[in-house]
Amino acid sequence: DAGVTQSPTHLIKTRGQHVTLRCSPISGHKSVSWYQQVLGQGPQFIFQYYEKEERGRGNFPDRFSARQFPNYSSELNVNALLLGDSALYLCASSAGWDDTQYFGPGTRLTVL
Amino acid sequence: QKEVEQNSGPLSVPEGAIASLNCTYSDRVSQSFFWYRQYSGKSPELIMSIYSNGDKEDGRFTAQLNKASQYVSLLIRDSQPSDSATYLCAVNGESGGSYIPTFGRGTSLIVHP
Numbered sequence: 001d002a003g004v005t006q007s008p009t010h011l012i013k014t015r016g017q018h019v020t021l022r023c024s025p026i027s028g029h030k031s032v033s034w035y036q037q038v039l040g041q042g043p044q045f046i047f048q049y050y051e052k053e054e055r056g057r058g059n060f061p062d063r064f065s066a067r068q069f070p071n072y073s074s075e076l077n078v079n080a081l082l083l084g085d086s087a088l089y090l091c092a093s094s095a096g097w098d099d100t101q102y103f104g105p106g107t108r109l110t111v112l
Numbered sequence: 113q114k115e116v117e118q119n120s121g122p123l124s125v126p127e128g129a130i131a132s133l134n135c136t137y138s139d140r141v142s143q144s145f146f147w148y149r150q151y152s153g154k155s156p157e158l159i160m161s162i163y164s165n166g167d168k169e170d171g172r173f174t175a176q177l178n179k180a181s182q183y184v185s186l187l188i189r190d191s192q193p194s195d196s197a198t199y200l201c202a203v204n205g206e207s208g209g210s211y212i213p214t215f216g217r218g219t220s221l222i223v224h225p
Contacts, residue, residue: 033213035215040217041217041218042116042118042200042202042215042216042217042218043156043200043215044215045212045213045214045215048210048211055210055211056210056211056212058212088155090155090156097210097211098143098144098204098211100146100158100161101146101158101213102158103148103155103156103157104155105154105155106154106155
């Protein structure tokens with residue numbers, strides 16, 4: 001079975017631009033979570049979606065938004081990019097909202 | 113603010129030794145605990161999950177949980193150079209009806225031949 005997939009792998013944007021990151025969960029998983037990981041730190045929780053509804057939200061500004069589609073794939077949107085948004089963005093899927101999470105390969109975002 | 117604390121290391125051990133990685137957490141109502149391994153430039157991969165007090169063994173790995181002390185650890189027996197990575201402790205804590213996962217910053221492990 002395919003694991004969690006994310007696209008794109010790498011992305012370079014400039015300050016003020018908008019970015020959309022995509023994630024497809026493991027087949028059969030209904031929950032997707034998004035994390036931001038900056039160098040030297042652990043992943044920071046951004047959002048969790050389960051059955052297309054937001055289940056949890058971390059301490060991130062409103063510039064960050066997400067949604068989950070009927071096929072359980074998900075998008076993370078970030079508006080008005082700042083230099084500090086440069087990070088590895090990780091998507092994790094789980095069967096249920098409180099189950100073990102499995103991570104995708106991540107999207108490396110660089111904001112210039 | 114829920115916190116998960118790990119010594120950033122690096123922890124250096126010789127090949128074949130036991131590596132001991134520790135993690136403390138602040139949220140007393142935390143229900144589930146996880147250890148992930150992350151190689152440089154890669155995403156975290158799950159090593160073990162633990163939910164009850166005591167030890168849980170899986171091959172060379174043993175997770176230990178003590179909820180009274182708010183402490184979880186990971187032991188790696190017969191450490192190999194391929195175990196060299198950053199080990200992340202993650203704790204699921206409940207907040208407003210949702211489980212909010214919190215990760216520590218990770219401990220860097222170096223296994224030298």
